[in-house]
Amino acid sequence: MEPLLGTLYLLGWLVLGGLGYDSSSDQPGQEVVSPWRSLNTYSYDKYHPMGEIYEWMSQVSEKHADLVTQHFLGMTYETRPMYYLKISQPSNNPKKIIWIDCGIHAREWIAPAFCQWFVKEIVQNYKDNSRISRFLRNLDFYVLPVLNIDGYIYTWTTDRLWRKSRSSHSNGTCFGVDLNRNFNASWCSIGASTNCQDLTFCGTEPVSEPEAKAVSSLIESKKKDILCFLTIHSYGQLILTPYGYTKNKSSNHEELIQVGQKAANALKAKHGTNYRVGSSADILYAVSGSSRDWARDIGIPFSYTFELRDNGTYGFILPESQIQPTCEETMEGVLSLLDEVHTKNWPVNSARRVSATTAVWCMNL
Ligand SMILES: *[C@@H]1O[C@H](CO)[C@@H](O)[C@H](O)[C@H]1NC(C)=O
Ligand SMILES: *[C@@H]1O[C@H](CO)[C@@H](O)[C@H](O)[C@H]1NC(C)=O
Ligand SMILES: *[C@@H]1O[C@H](CO)[C@@H](O)[C@H](O)[C@H]1NC(C)=O
Ligand SMILES: *[C@@H]1O[C@H](CO)[C@@H](O)[C@H](O)[C@H]1NC(C)=O
Numbered sequence: 001m002e003p004l005l006g007t008l009y010l011l012g013w014l015v016l017g018g019l020g021y022d023s024s025s026d027q028p029g030q031e032v033v034s035p036w037r038s039l040n041t042y043s044y045d046k047y048h049p050m051g052e053i054y055e056w057m058s059q060v061s062e063k064h065a066d067l068v069t070q071h072f073l074g075m076t077y078e079t080r081p082m083y084y085l086k087i088s089q090p091s092n093n094p095k096k097i098i099w100i101d102c103g104i105h106a107r108e109w110i111a112p113a114f115c116q117w118f119v120k121e122i123v124q125n126y127k128d129n130s131r132i133s134r135f136l137r138n139l140d141f142y143v144l145p146v147l148n149i150d151g152y153i154y155t156w157t158t159d160r161l162w163r164k165s166r167s168s169h170s171n172g173t174c175f176g177v178d179l180n181r182n183f184n185a186s187w188c189s190i191g192a193s194t195n196c197q198d199l200t201f202c203g204t205e206p207v208s209e210p211e212a213k214a215v216s217s218l219i220e221s222k223k224k225d226i227l228c229f230l231t232i233h234s235y236g237q238l239i240l241t242p243y244g245y246t247k248n249k250s251s252n253h254e255e256l257i258q259v260g261q262k263a264a265n266a267l268k269a270k271h272g273t274n275y276r277v278g279s280s281a282d283i284l285y286a287v288s289g290s291s292r293d294w295a296r297d298i299g300i301p302f303s304y305t306f307e308l309r310d311n312g313t314y315g316f317i318l319p320e321s322q323i324q325p326t327c328e329e330t331m332e333g334v335l336s337l338l339d340e341v342h343t344k345n346w347p348v349n350s351a352r353r354v355s356a357t358t359a360v361w362c363m364n365l
């Protein structure tokens with residue numbers, strides 16, 4: 001797809017969304033803009049090309065306008081608009097933010113599928129599910145379904161196993177930065193490459209890439225309110241804590257491991273899938289410039305990478321038949337993690353907003 005299309009999407013969104021056109025309507029006789037009949041028939045157990053995900057984002061925020069709003073985050077290298085969905089119930093409460101991004105690596109298609117699944121689960125269940133409605137009293141969710149949009153489109157059109165962004169380097173002789181090596185966390189010190197031909201090219205300087213810059217700016221501007229930073233990848237069946245750039249431990253490392261282990265147990269209880277929990281440097285590999293490490297370094301207490309299914313049988317090419325079970329179990333893991341984080345900040349038997357643990361982090365930051 002050409003960069004121009006991104007602009008067309010933006011224009012389309014402004015015209016259709018901005019003027020209140022109800023593209024989610026499925027009344028007989030009315031025109032429907034989307035390639036599917038309505039949001040009710042969107043397939044969450046299929047992989048979707050970017051055009052459909054753009055359309056899904058605008059439909060979900062139109063249909064659930066009281067709960068979900070779509071926000072502009074920035075432009076990609078190829079000038080496509082990046083949006084995140086904010087899931088928030090109107091309230092006078094001061095709330096904390098849970099950030100979830102998917103698809104920073106283009107070929108990890110199960111990740112965007114999970115972000116969409118997560119939004120679906122919240123909007124379908126928030127009225128009846130007491131667990132979700134309890135979260136929404138104190139928490140807003142910010143969900144970025146596809147971080148690396150240019151790369152994701154490239155995996156649909158040209159190279160299914162493309163990982164990086166699509167920025168041009170060395171006079172157009174090589175392409176793409178590993179966006180998860182481009183964040184400002186011990187940038188390019190270890191587990192990253194300065195050679196633009198490599199899969200782990202870290203870029204020309206910290207946060208050189210527009211996609212990393214867009215995410216960094218939003219997170220930085222809200223960091224005091226962000227409780228949890230979750231970044232979704234595949235594959236490997238791992239829940240990874242900071243750090244990747246050092247074997248040193250973050251100040252709340254033990255707590256991160258405990259919460260992560262509970263999440264892995266809840267995840268396994270769904271379909272029996274085994275996950276391992278640990279810091280990236282301990283159980284995966286050394287990596288610098290990751291968004292997870294950067295988020296922890298700027299003071300976000302709970303920062304995790306999820307590496308979803310599988311463990312290598314299909315790898316990045318996870319069959320569509322595994323989307324549903326993968327998303328179901330991951331949802332259990334994430335909900336368990338949110339339970340823990342929520343209870344620490346809003347103890348069940350107390351109106352206190354700041355737990356003892358929070359006070360300890362503040363002293364250690
Ligand atoms: C790009 O091309 C210019 C002009 O041909 C040349 O001077 C320069 O060295 C090239 N840069 C790189 C990084 O290859
Ligand atoms: C990276 O972080 C350091 C502090 O660790 C800061 O001094 C520097 O300005 C940051 N660079 C960018 C590009 O954000
Ligand atoms: C790890 O911790 C040691 C001891 O506190 C410190 O000297 C070192 O700079 C740390 N390394 C990194 C990469 O932060
Ligand atoms: C991957 O998971 C499958 C199914 O659980 C299991 O049979 C297989 O041994 C695992 N492979 C590795 C390398 O862990």
Ligand SMILES: [Zn+2]
Nearest residue numbers: 105108233234
């Ligand atoms: Zn990845």
